[in-house]
Amino acid sequence: MIPPGLIISAPASGTGKTTVMLGLLAAFRAAGLVVQPFKSGPDYIDPAFHRAASGRASLNLDSWAMGGAEIAGHIAAAAAADLVLAEGSMGLFDGVARPGETGTGASADLAALTGWPVLLVLDVSGQAQSAAAVARGFATMRPGVTLAGVVLNRVASPRHEALVRAGMEAAGITVFGALPRNPAISVPERHLGLLQAEETPELDAIVAEAGAFVAASLDLQALRAAAGATRLAAQAPRRVTPPGQRIALARDAAFSFVYPHLVDGWRRAGAEILPFSPLADEAPDMDADCCWLAGGYPELHGPALASAGRFRLGLRRFAETRPVHGECGGYMAMGAAIVDRDGHRHEMAGLLGLVTSFEKRRMHLGYRLAELAARIPGHGPGARLRGHEFHYSTILDQPDMPLAHVVDATGEAVPETGSRRGYATGTFFHLIAEAT
Incomplete structure (x- = not known):
């Protein structure tokens, strides 16, 4: 049986979804849960960080390159767990102009296909109640994509958080927690993006800091309860022809x-x-x-x-x-x-x-x-x-x-x-x- 899941996404790249993903993986693992990570799209850096935080291999699920049955097979093969967390790529609805096998490669395709609700990570620096308009737009943009709620990232102060929460309450958007800036959990970068997990000697410390940071700031119990059952039926993974014996x-x-x-x-x-x-x-x-x-x-x-x-x-x-x-x-x-x-x-x-x-x-x-x-x-x-x-x-x-x-x-x-x-x-x- 495939466990319930959440998709960790955002309006754009650079908003903090990898920090939230790593923190949730580490926090739930520390609480004794088995969490299966996935990555939406073709990114090849993030899955290695997922593995370090969760202790389980993270697989890519790609709606442009993979058919629905193939995606379902990968999920079923890897998801003997208590909870699934899938990290999106770029913004939630960002993909290519022409669909491939089952979609454009957007994280929203995966949300629509699986039925997993979306946890939207919002960078609220430089705005207050207006952040609720962004969240409301994401909640109503595409039928079949469900918004579980939001995490407020880069909150400047308690007063700032209160103003953003007031806007979310008025818009009917659930807030699962707020994160201030925390440079201790940033990951070094190079010309192709983040450094690889094996090139980051301080990775264990980063993951531990992220887990403690998220556990102290987000409602883990409410997040687990917000995870949704998948619409996909469990099936065997598609057979791959190996290049050799x-x-x-x-x-x-x-x-x-x-x-x-x-x-x-x-x-x-x-x-x-x-x-x-x-x-x-x-x-x-x-x-x-x-x-x-x-x-x-x-x-x-x-x-x-x-x-x-x-x-x-x-x-x-x-x-x-x-x-x-x-x-x-x-x-x-x-x-x-x-x-x-x-x-x-x-x-x-x-x-x-x-x-x-x-x-x-x-x-x-x-x-x-x-x-x-x-x-x-x-x-x-x-x-x-x-x-x-x-x-x-x-x-x-x-x-x-x-x-x-x-x-x-x-x-x-x-x-x-x-x-x-x-x-x-x-x-x-x-x-x-x-x-x-």
């Missing part, structure tokens, strides 16, 4: 990300994951059937990767007879070179001719739909794949054959087609799911 998976600070639901799906299908660390100059296991270079931040580790001779030689030998696939950072490390932000060139594995530069930065962000021109591990030619791209690298050279025809969420072609050469393939987008 034995998968050599690059995993360290430079190669840190592949969507958790995919790795879980590979394991459920009977595949064995064989992790290795390029930064530790480890080569992929030669007994593996394929090698998968996860995304991450190779541009921050250029000298180490360039000097990792055993890794580079082992990867090239592996690719002589078996498939090697890279996503984003993994794809760049398979190329000829990476130019870092200071203009220094670092030689990479050379499986592909790709040369990328962070000296000439330009953001590439958005959903991608790709139709494969050639096989990648787990998917044959003609397969249609949905994914997400987020990086700042610029292509200086891309001499190999294109891997796929790739379009964005509006159907416009994008030049980042991926590359293929022999057994080596790579894409700038991270795979989320196969399109129906």
Whole structure:
């Protein structure tokens, strides 16, 4: 049985919903509850923080890339818990212009699909009773999306809180608590957003502070009572075809990300994951059937990767007879070179001719739909794949054959087609799911 849930959302990014999410996970866990976290949308940083706060793996639920049955399967597989908390992305109704599998990727899609009420985190700095108009608008914007109530964030004083609460009471909006500013629970950032969980040594202290802060300021009992039952029927997760029976998976600070639901799906299908660390100059296991270079931040580790001779030689030998696939950072490390932000060139594995530069930065962000021109591990030619791209690298050279025809969420072609050469393939987008 799927437990009751809440969606933690906000009118916009930067309003404090991650602070509230981490605080609630830690506070409910400290109270003895088993809480299952999820993340709405393609974000790959937040789920690792969710895991640190809850002690459970957090999975992405994406209405643009996933069908309703697939979303229901992921929820059912992970939700043997007392409570579900799903963190939204951006603002509650923010998504792309054209729907994908079940929606536009907006957190409101997930709220409508699951029936979980929304806890709206409002940054009330610079306003008082007017905040109630914002909350009222969110409560009535979309039929099928239920607003449980609000958390008032960045409250300046008791007088300020009283004025905001008066407006909410007049508008019929439930207030579950108020949070003053608290710099002790801010998380450092870099050019792709928050630092990864494993790069934040003070994470345990941040999570503990967030849990105590939220427990002291919000009505946890009322919040648990506000959680709603899901409209979705429990069902088995969609079967994922693994890229191989034995998968050599690059995993360290430079190669840190592949969507958790995919790795879980590979394991459920009977595949064995064989992790290795390029930064530790480890080569992929030669007994593996394929090698998968996860995304991450190779541009921050250029000298180490360039000097990792055993890794580079082992990867090239592996690719002589078996498939090697890279996503984003993994794809760049398979190329000829990476130019870092200071203009220094670092030689990479050379499986592909790709040369990328962070000296000439330009953001590439958005959903991608790709139709494969050639096989990648787990998917044959003609397969249609949905994914997400987020990086700042610029292509200086891309001499190999294109891997796929790739379009964005509006159907416009994008030049980042991926590359293929022999057994080596790579894409700038991270795979989320196969399109129906």
